[in-house]
Amino acid sequence: MKIYINGNLGKETHEDKVEEALKLGWVHSGGNLQELTIVRSTEPLTACMETAKNNNAQFVHRSYTGANTYVSLAESYYPDVILSMPPGSNEKIKIFDYSIPQKILLISSGDNGINETGYNTEFVENDPITAETVPDELDLESFGSSYGLGKIAYIMHSLNCSSDEARARARATGSEGGVWHQTNGFGKINTGEAVNYVLPVLTIGSLSALRGSGLSVHVTMDSVANATKYMLFRRKESENYRMIYEGSSLTFEDILPEHANYTYMYLACNENLGIETEPSAERQVKYRVGQFLRLK
Numbered sequence: 001m002k003i004y005i006n007g008n009l010g011k012e013t014h015e016d017k018v019e020e021a022l023k024l025g026w027v028h029s030g031g032n033l034q035e036l037t038i039v040r041s042t043e044p045l046t047a048c049m050e051t052a053k054n055n056n057a058q059f060v061h062r063s064y065t066g067a068n069t070y071v072s073l074a075e076s077y078y079p080d081v082i083l084s085m086p087p088g089s090n091e092k093i094k095i096f097d098y099s100i101p102q103k104i105l106l107i108s109s110g111d112n113g114i115n116e117t118g119y120n121t122e123f124v125e126n127d128p129i130t131a132e133t134v135p136d137e138l139d140l141e142s143f144g145s146s147y148g149l150g151k152i153a154y155i156m157h158s159l160n161c162s163s164d165e166a167r168a169r170a171r172a173t174g175s176e177g178g179v180w181h182q183t184n185g186f187g188k189i190n191t192g193e194a195v196n197y198v199l200p201v202l203t204i205g206s207l208s209a210l211r212g213s214g215l216s217v218h219v220t221m222d223s224v225a226n227a228t229k230y231m232l233f234r235r236k237e238s239e240n241y242r243m244i245y246e247g248s249s250l251t252f253e254d255i256l257p258e259h260a261n262y263t264y265m266y267l268a269c270n271e272n273l274g275i276e277t278e279p280s281a282e283r284q285v286k287y288r289v290g291q292f293l294r295l296k
Contacts, residue, residue, distance in 0.1 A: 001157040002037040002057040003149070006048045008064070014142065015040060017129045018063045021143040024128045025150020029191040035157065045083075046073060052081045058156065058163065059084050059105075061149050063142035067096050067106060074104035079242050082163045084149045086141030087121050096120045100180060101167065105152065108185070109144025121185040122167070123148050123174060151189040158195050164243045169194040215256040223250055224268035231267045236260050 003022065007015040019038055026036050039055075041048045045062060052060045060081055062070075065088035074083040084105040087096040096106060101122045108121040125148035127139035156166035172178045173194045175187030221230050232245040232252055237260055245252045256262060 001035060001153050002039065002052075002055065003059045003061060003153060004039045004041050004048055004052045004057050005146075006041050006043070006045055006060055006062040009042050014063070018061070018142055018146045021127070021129050022061065022146040022150045022153075025125075025147040026154050027150075029151050029154035029158075031150075031154045031157065036153070045070065049073065049077045049081055049083065053077060057081060059149060059153060061085070061146055063146055064088075067104060068098070071098055071102060071104055074102070078103040079163060084145065084152075086145035088141070100185060101171070105149065105163075105167065106185075107141075107145040107148035109139040109141045110184075120182065123170065123186055123189055124184050125151070125188060148189055151191050154191055155194050158191075162243070166194070168246075169197045173197050215259070217254040217256060217262075219252045219254055219264055221250045221252075221266045221268075226270050227268035229269045231269060233265050233267075235263050235265075237262075241265060 005015055005018055005022070007018070019040070022038065023033060023036070027033060039052075039057070041051065043051060045060070049060055058081065061084040063086060065086075067085040067088050070083060070085065077083065082103070082105055084107070087106050087108050098120075100106070100120060106121045107123045107125055109127045110124050125144045127141075127144040128147050129143040130140055152163070152166050152170060155161075155169060156163055159165070170189045170191075171180075171186040173190050174185075175190070176184055178186070180186055219232060221232065229246065229248060230250065231243055233241040234244050234254065235241045244254060
């Protein structure tokens, strides 16, 4: 696992703490530091994303404000490199204006999954760096976000899965019970439960309609009883599948990146299904679906 920390000149002490928090998230999840490579960069963020992509890194983390302005940048490098940032405030105010989740990974900060900083976030994590005070310190997003990234990176590395699957598992098993909360997001990340989680997939679907005009493709998925969410994946020729849509709609307008031969698959999921603990035929089917998702 390789992660770039994008920082600012003259802020080396801050970046030292960001790196320490990231390592703690990894180690507290059960990770071995010998399997984690962290690269520090003071390049402009766009240049850093390109460097990270060229060097096969999975994440770029920037513990500063400005997530609102980097949504398009994150989308342009997704899923090759995932941009991770805090929402952008150490006060409990809304500062990130887009819906959650986004291609950009947003993690704010607060003790025990209770947000103390800028809300409208995907997850909220403890700040492991700032010293505890009575009754409590102000948890800082710079360190809570990097600590949470260490957890997400561990899930991805442990299962050899995509970042999409790692985040989906963390959302489903977070301290908010799989439901998004306006201030706490999906809550605190439980890496153990996320790793052992069985994705609640009802079926792997074929496409009932596929029409295209140039690079624009209209995709229609079949309705599946009891499904609460559909996940659509696209693959170009011999490449691996990448998730391009997650939501409740049965239709999706896809814009292809270039002219080529593409195939689509989708998963129909029920987000209300619990975690299975006993082996069953259904569990075996879900495991095979999990193997399908573990494609980068």
